[in-house]
Amino acid sequence: MAEEPVPQASTSNAAPLGHSVIPIVNKLQDTFAQLGSQSTIELPQVAVVGSQSSGKSSVLEALVGRDFLPRGSDICTRRPLVLQLLQTKRKAGGTEEEYGEFLHLPGKRFFDFNDIRREIQAETDREVGGNKGVSDKQIRLKIFSPNVLDITLVDLPGITKVPVGDQPSDIEARIRTMIMSYIKLPSCLILAVTPANSDLANSDALQIAGNADPDGYRTIGVITKLDIMDRGTDARNFLLGKVIPLRLGYVGVVNRSQEDIMKNRSIKDALVAEEEFFRSRPVYNDLADRCGVPQLAKKLNQILIRHIKTLLPGLKSRISTALVSVAKEHASYGEVTESKAGQGALLLNILSKYSEAFSSMIEGKNEEMSTSELSGGARIHYIFQNIFVKSLEEVDPCEDLTDDDIRTAIQNATGPKSALFVPEVPFELLVRRQIARLLDPSLQCARFIYDELIKMSHRCMVNEQQRFPVLRKRMDEVIGNFLREGLQPSETMIGHIIEMEMDYINTSHTKFIGGSKAVEMALQQVKSSRVAAPIPRQKDSLDSEKAPTSESRLKSRAILARPVNGVVPEQGVRPVVDIERSASSGSTTGSAWGISSIFGGSDNRMSAKENSTSRPFSEPVQSIEHAVSMIHLREYANELFFQTPV
Known part of the structure; x- marks a missing residue:
């Protein structure tokens, strides 16, 4: 797979382009993050993936030029960190002003990057605790500096194999699922970080990136730790894409070692040492555009701007469609009234519309009636004419009533002497027992009607009630209590009707068999x-x-x-x-x-x-x-x- 050429541009040329589109996307991301609806519209971004201790944090710090991320030998990134780099202009006299802002602390600027590190650690501990827990809730950080290019990166937790601390036993599967939720989106670019001292074919970052981007159109490879490769080996074939080709190519970088970090070696000194490393290696002399953190920053900026411009028409169309939909919904809610008289009229209007909607649903005149199932008055009619009638027909009048029961009841009613005629007492006794079996189907019918009325009350909520969730909740409670209070008298009345039928047997009815x-x-x-x-006639000669x-x-x-x-x-x-x-x-x-x-x-x-x-x-x-x-x-x-x- 041939590598797609990336046009070369200097930092000065890339900055105006970045200022034109990347900050706009960043504002959209912040807005969606505050509204909690970032999943509705897919915004362009760059996700950084890699195994634990692969050098992801070192790459990000090199892009910023400052130490601000938690470091250590075990898992450090335990929550997704959305890092927005925004280039600012230098002040008069050449002074530089660099600071960071967190979205969860609006208006507060952190000029000391050590404070930024401590805030990241504190915010992570507030969400997942201090014992290596992992969460998918984002931390959003903006860094303003004249030494950066406009780039938006998402630093994701590193892929780990063995759970430690409070991590669950399936920590690897959870982290992979979290990473896939970002990189599976077509709008997301993938920055796959792989250390050079491990086999590229066994790279976790390239493996998971290949699952989300099998053609390699959205993946940028980063090879770290080139300075600690075995002697006699190099990463030239890797950088040229001859081992695992990627359309966007590879960039090799040299990070600070753990010893450099412990000795507080600055990133500026590390960048100078990196440049010297590539200059002193003849194998990398003709790969100047593929080596070093500055080249990585330029490449990311250019690819992200080009990616945003490609997605911008579709993004604009989706946002416009969403705006029209929201505006239509907002118009349906009506105007906001401040006066008490206007609020009373609005409340009366809502109640009137609700009553009309309930009546129309019972009468079958609702404009939004369902075509897939019976509802409203049709459902009530079906309950009475089909379900209730069928349940009555299924009642066998002679069930649990044998000839022996009838004979015994007749004999018990005769007392100590035989009766010439069958008494009425056993008949009434047996009939009362059978009539009582009609009570359960009747009560079941009443409960079916109650359930349908409750469903209708939920379906009749008008659009105006969306503006007033408290009113809607209160109406649900009042209507539910009203229907519930009406169910008990209905069941009592049904019981009285059955008792009346048991107490009086209409022997004058045309269908009564006397x-x-x-x-x-x-x-x-x-x-x-x-x-x-026929019986044969008797003979006369008897x-x-x-x-x-x-x-x-x-x-x-x-x-x-x-x-x-x-x-x-x-x-x-x-x-x-x-x-x-x-x-x-x-x-x-x-x-x-x-x-x-x-x-x-x-x-x-x-x-x-x-x-x-x-x-x-x-x-x-x-x-x-x-x-x-x-x-x-x-x-x-x-x-x-x-x-x-x-």
């Missing part, structure tokens, strides 16, 4: 069964031993043929007149059959005794035909006893 209706339905079932399987039995069957059919409670007699049964004729032509046994068959003659008593001994009292009647016949026999007995003779 005793006569039940008998009619039973007769219809008997009729349908007899039509399917012998005398079977005559009483035949006569009893005829009497039973005659009684069944009598209309009872409006029930039409069976068509297949002989008329009563024919039965009476056949009975009168017989012996007197037939005339005595009616009373004895009801109250039990000698034969009937014997059969009753046999039946009582053969099966228990609680055994259900197996034949519906026999049960219906007994009902008609009882009604026939009443007619015999209470009718007046003509």
